[in-house]
Amino acid sequence: MDLEHSSYSELLDGKQPGQATAPDVTIVMPCLDEIQSLPHCISNALDCLALLQAELGMTGEIVIADNGSTDGSQALARELGARVVPVAQRGYGAALIGGCKAARGRYVVMGDCDGSYNFTEGVPMIDKLDEGFDLCMGNRFKGGIAPGAMPWKNRHIGNPGLSGVLNLLFRSGIGDAHCGLRAIRKDFFDRLDLSGSGMEFASEMVIKAALLKARITEVPATLSPDLRQRAPHLRPFRDGWRHLRYLFMLSPTWVFGVPALLALAASTIVFCVGLAHYFGIAAGPSFFGVSWSIVAGFLATLGHFGLIMAVATHFYGVQRGYRLLRPILKRNSGWLTLETMVGAGVALILAGGTGLVAISIGWGQGGFVALENPLLLILSATAGAIGAQNVLGGFMLAIIGGNNSQFTPMSALGE
Numbered sequence: 001m002d003l004e005h006s007s008y009s010e011l012l013d014g015k016q017p018g019q020a021t022a023p024d025v026t027i028v029m030p031c032l033d034e035i036q037s038l039p040h041c042i043s044n045a046l047d048c049l050a051l052l053q054a055e056l057g058m059t060g061e062i063v064i065a066d067n068g069s070t071d072g073s074q075a076l077a078r079e080l081g082a083r084v085v086p087v088a089q090r091g092y093g094a095a096l097i098g099g100c101k102a103a104r105g106r107y108v109v110m111g112d113c114d115g116s117y118n119f120t121e122g123v124p125m126i127d128k129l130d131e132g133f134d135l136c137m138g139n140r141f142k143g144g145i146a147p148g149a150m151p152w153k154n155r156h157i158g159n160p161g162l163s164g165v166l167n168l169l170f171r172s173g174i175g176d177a178h179c180g181l182r183a184i185r186k187d188f189f190d191r192l193d194l195s196g197s198g199m200e201f202a203s204e205m206v207i208k209a210a211l212l213k214a215r216i217t218e219v220p221a222t223l224s225p226d227l228r229q230r231a232p233h234l235r236p237f238r239d240g241w242r243h244l245r246y247l248f249m250l251s252p253t254w255v256f257g258v259p260a261l262l263a264l265a266a267s268t269i270v271f272c273v274g275l276a277h278y279f280g281i282a283a284g285p286s287f288f289g290v291s292w293s294i295v296a297g298f299l300a301t302l303g304h305f306g307l308i309m310a311v312a313t314h315f316y317g318v319q320r321g322y323r324l325l326r327p328i329l330k331r332n333s334g335w336l337t338l339e340t341m342v343g344a345g346v347a348l349i350l351a352g353g354t355g356l357v358a359i360s361i362g363w364g365q366g367g368f369v370a371l372e373n374p375l376l377l378i379l380s381a382t383a384g385a386i387g388a389q390n391v392l393g394g395f396m397l398a399i400i401g402g403n404n405s406q407f408t409p410m411s412a413l414g415e
Contacts, residue, residue, distance in 0.1 A: 024058035025049070025126055026103035026186075029113035030087075030095035032067040035076055037115040037227040042080040048109070048119040055123060056130065064113070065099025067091070093194070093201025100189050108189060111181040115227035116149060118181075124219045125183035134188040134214040137174050137206070138181035138221025149223045162243050166203060169251045172210035174218055178202045178243070181221045188214065192322060200246040207250045208322040252313035260306025263299040270296035274375050293375050297382040304386045308393035311336075311407075312400055319401070319409045329408065338405035341394025348387025355380030 027045045031038070042062060049060040062082040066074050067090055074084045087098030100108050107129050109122035121143070125136040145155060163177040180202070191212075196204040209216055248255050270292050276282035288296075317323030329336065359377050363369075371377060397407045 021059075022104045022106075023061045024105055025052055025060035025107045025109060026063055026100075026105035027060060027119060027122070028063045028065055028096060028099035028103060028108055028110045030067060030092055030099065031064045031069055031073050031077070031113045032095070033069045033071045033073060034113045034228070035069070035071045035073045037113060038064075038073055038076050039080065040115045040227055041113050041119075042077065042082055044115075045119045046081070048122050051120055051123045052126060056127060058107075058126065061104060063099050063103060065095040065102075067095040089197060091197035091201075092199050093204070094197040096201060097194055097197075100184075100186070103186055106186050107183060108186050109181075109183045112226075116180070116224050118222055118224070121181060121219070121221050122183055125181075128217050128219065129183055129185055132215060133217045134185050135205070135209045135216045136183045137176065137216065137218040138179040139174075139176040139218045140179050140221050140223045141176055142218075143220030143222040145223045146225060148225045158240050162203070162240065162247070165244065165247055166206065169247055169254055170207050170210040172206050172216060174206055174216060176218070176221075177206045179221055193320060196246060198242050200242040203243045203246050204250070207247065211250070211317070211323045213324060250317070252310045252317070256306045256310035256313065260303045260310060263303030263306065267296040267298075267300035267303060271300075271375075271379065278373060278375050290374060293378045297378045297385075300382050301385050301389070305389055305393075308389065308396070312393070312397055315397065315407055315409065316400055325408065333406075333408040336397075336407040338394045338398045338407070341397065342391050345387045345390030345392075345394065348383045348390060350387075352380045352382070352384030352387060355383065 027048060029041060029045070034041070042064075045062045049062070052058045052060055064073070064077040064082045064084045065087050066077075066084050067087050074086075077084050083102075085099050085102040087095045089098070096110055100110065107126050109119065109125060111117040111119055111122070117138075121138065125138070128136040140150075150159075159176065159178055163175065166172060166177045167174065182205070184205070188209075192205065192208045194201060194204055194208070206216070270288045273282070273286060273288050274293050274296070277286040311329070314323065314326065314329070318325050355376060359371075359380065363371065398405055401407050401409065
């Protein structure tokens with residue numbers, strides 16, 4: 001379809017934006033001083049709308065999410081038939097979020113406004129959404145990357161590496177998690193409550209969709225050299241780090257849970273070996289001396305803190321609606337209360353305090369001579385520290401849960 005032979009209003013089946021009948025599809029493009037590439041991109045988007053109407057019987061609209069252009073992009077976009085949505089917050093993700101929120105279609109196709117993507121490849125994506133999928137991604141490694149369209153380090157290191165880490169942490173099954181051409185159901189987009197203002201937005205959408213066990217698929221997409229005569233907004237190292245940190249911020253299991261369990265396991269081994277030699281159960285010299293007992297106390301305290309953080313951040317994600325409650329937490333929700341945490345914490349504090357008192361009495365009876373083996377002292381101090389963390393952590397979990405003594409969100413329990 002040629003832009004000069006078909007108008008935007010015709011593709012909307014005679015309905016102008018703002019009238020009662022909403023379009024089926026909204027094509028959203030983020031824009032910041034893209035006056036050079038806008039004519040091509042809007043023409044290409046109109047081709048997509050024509051194919052949608054011809055093949056799927058769907059109407060559509062084009063939304064330009066303008067991020068503060070100063071080159072006249074807004075006026076040109078309106079002249080070419082697009083609806084311009086101003087987005088004050090700067091950033092690739094912020095612009096797309098603003099544009100998608102303003103979308104009137106039940107399906108949203110999004111792609112860059114630099115001419116690198118072919119919007120007609122969004123038609124099979126919409127077809128997938130119509131089949132029942134929540135999110136459809138483009139895969140540039142299957143569709144083809146034109147020479148000069150992607151730097152070598154991005155093509156062979158950055159994108160495969162970040163997609164690999166994302167799949168390791170979240171098991172999304174997507175081969176190209178950072179493709180800019182993608183389609184999503186509007187109601188599902190609203191449910192994700194996305195907030196990434198920069199390039200990490202691309203990862204956030206896939207991660208949160210995977211956490212909600214959404215139906216995700218992908219289709220081949222091509223990537224062409226962009227049409228701009230200026231440097232792209234993408235900064236590989238800065239934006240790569242923003243992607244990577246976002247992966248870990250949304251994975252409390254790997255950031256807090258796994259290191260916590262490893263720390264607790266190591267401390268348990270050291271303490272058990274030390275106690276076995278202390279009480280004469282194990283003969284011979286101990287592999288772990290007094291110094292390692294101090295390290296074990298540190299690891300136990302750190303591991304317990306990590307577990308509290310893992311549970312707290314998991315509940316936060318559940319409460320925000322982008323994470324499903326783990327079955328083990330759901331089964332034990334009756335125990336996950338402020339009263340249980342405070343009770344267990346006070347018990348550990350009392351146990352640790354009792355141990356310290358007993359050790360002090362024995363120390364006094366021995367003439368206040370330095371203890372030969374401070375293992376029990378370290379164990380008592382560790383128990384007290386963990387108990388105090390338990391009490392404080394219980395109140396933190398209650399606050400995160402909306403000042404509720406029941407930590408597990410009621411919505412996650414179906415109540």
